[in-house]
Amino acid sequence: PQPTMKSLLDTIFFRSNNLDQLSRRIKDLTKKTPVNKIFEIINSYSSDSEIRYVGGCIRKILNNEKVDDIDLATNLEPQKICEILKKNNIDYYETGIEHGTVTALIESYKFEITSLREDISTDGRHAKVKFSKNWKDDASRRDFTINSIYSDNEGNLFDPFNGKKDLENGLINFIGDTDARVKEDYLRILRYLRFFANYSKLPHNLEVIRKLKINIGGVLKLSKERLLDELKKMIEIETLEKITKDKISLDLFQIIFPELKNINIFLKLDSKKKEIIKENDFIFLISLMIIDKTDNADYFIYKFNISKKDQKRIKIIDNFYKEKIQSKTFSEDRMNRIFYFEGRQAVIDILNYQLLKSKKIDQNFDELIKLYKHKEVQKIPIGAEILMTKFNIPEGKQLGLKLKLIEEEWVKNNFNISDEQVNNIIKN
Numbered sequence: 001p002q003p004t005m006k007s008l009l010d011t012i013f014f015r016s017n018n019l020d021q022l023s024r025r026i027k028d029l030t031k032k033t034p035v036n037k038i039f040e041i042i043n044s045y046s047s048d049s050e051i052r053y054v055g056g057c058i059r060k061i062l063n064n065e066k067v068d069d070i071d072l073a074t075n076l077e078p079q080k081i082c083e084i085l086k087k088n089n090i091d092y093y094e095t096g097i098e099h100g101t102v103t104a105l106i107e108s109y110k111f112e113i114t115s116l117r118e119d120i121s122t123d124g125r126h127a128k129v130k131f132s133k134n135w136k137d138d139a140s141r142r143d144f145t146i147n148s149i150y151s152d153n154e155g156n157l158f159d160p161f162n163g164k165k166d167l168e169n170g171l172i173n174f175i176g177d178t179d180a181r182v183k184e185d186y187l188r189i190l191r192y193l194r195f196f197a198n199y200s201k202l203p204h205n206l207e208v209i210r211k212l213k214i215n216i217g218g219v220l221k222l223s224k225e226r227l228l229d230e231l232k233k234m235i236e237i238e239t240l241e242k243i244t245k246d247k248i249s250l251d252l253f254q255i256i257f258p259e260l261k262n263i264n265i266f267l268k269l270d271s272k273k274k275e276i277i278k279e280n281d282f283i284f285l286i287s288l289m290i291i292d293k294t295d296n297a298d299y300f301i302y303k304f305n306i307s308k309k310d311q312k313r314i315k316i317i318d319n320f321y322k323e324k325i326q327s328k329t330f331s332e333d334r335m336n337r338i339f340y341f342e343g344r345q346a347v348i349d350i351l352n353y354q355l356l357k358s359k360k361i362d363q364n365f366d367e368l369i370k371l372y373k374h375k376e377v378q379k380i381p382i383g384a385e386i387l388m389t390k391f392n393i394p395e396g397k398q399l400g401l402k403l404k405l406i407e408e409e410w411v412k413n414n415f416n417i418s419d420e421q422v423n424n425i426i427k428n
Contacts (some may be wrong), residue, residue, distance in 0.1 A: 037106060059146050116137070351368055382403075
């Protein structure tokens, strides 16, 4: 398509044909993922239609990080994007179409395509938006300079707020007035902490921190889902280490998440403990921070409406560590019982938790974890059919009760049971 006067001005004033390495990495992203199809169909739609990479993927390429999701911005409105995707047989769903976002699905990739927009009004949680054709206006409503860098598929940057320079210098700068940007969306306080931990090379700007503290009560307006999603992005060992080492960040973080009482566990980790943490997931790492022999874990589960499956997992660890810990607490017999009744994950969680909480690593725990990672769950040799045929017990409540007693005895005897023991249970 022919360039418009607007895109020519963009090119003259804001674009920089960047270093070869940057262009090569952006071109590689275009070649190695099916995103090139989206560039083709939108750029060729009309003489002024255009699409660019934006935000996290460009920030990560500039910082030599692995790109794990690709966000795109376009000067077409969302309904038009849907029409173009449909016409080209590309699956999509309307993620947040009222805010201009459509997610395209190609092969195993998801591409979030957002229309250029301006925020008309905000209440700290939601924004009313007006779609726009102006790339600078779209950049102006973004949170930080390092997130308002755009690029075409050839690696030509559009960077109206010098985000690339701030990234190189390790500066986390809000676009425009900090107070106004935070009041638009209070989640930006947490996002500031994440980006500061991941990219900053300089101390905090104390005026920015003052504005964040003034507005921190606004976090209560946010949905628990959004807070939890942002927390998931922060629960990485490098981020948590940096937050715990920086008093200002730690104070803000603990005001927002007071239940994460044991965050200091990430302060001094040896290489072995770091390895264990890297192997574990969000729910386990949350357990590490919230379990403290009180009802703190229950409160966190209730407050953040954790899924039933994850609740159960946290509660198994919590209940185990509410008991007094002795040498026999971790006996193979005890672990086998947990393995049988609660599953592999429960045993591994309990053992990893103890490893990370202990001052020094116990090699026996390492061996136990290896054992349970590969151990098969035992199958009880006596079932309902045997009791019904051999002992003439009819189907019903009594049968269920006897089976339960046999199972208990079998587990207690380390998954062994004699005929005599079975007979005694049946007779009594």
